[in-house]
Amino acid sequence: MRTCVEVVCAIILPPVGVIIRYGCAVEFWIALLLTLFGYIPGIIYALYVILRETS
Template identity: 65%
Template sequence: MARRDFVEIVVAILLPPLGVFLRFGLKEEFWICLVLTLFGYLPGIIYAVYVITK
């Protein structure tokens, strides 16, 4: 795992939409993560880590 991946995962755990934004920008992954985070913090974290590591 690269250092950048590690930093993105840590950011994704603290602020899930920000972690996805750093990787993808304002694409659909970001908006999905934002909605999931608004519905519940845990679903946002799970989705963000999944998208970053896939």
């Protein structure tokens, strides 16, 4: 259930999905930077970071 919430947050606002899982770690800052440069790269990175541990 937690992963579903993280994925939905990652699609709506990518840094929020990452911060739920990792806190204010380097993954969050990368997601924030990619989201500022382009919404789609931020989503792709956030989904990758969230789903790489669950599979």
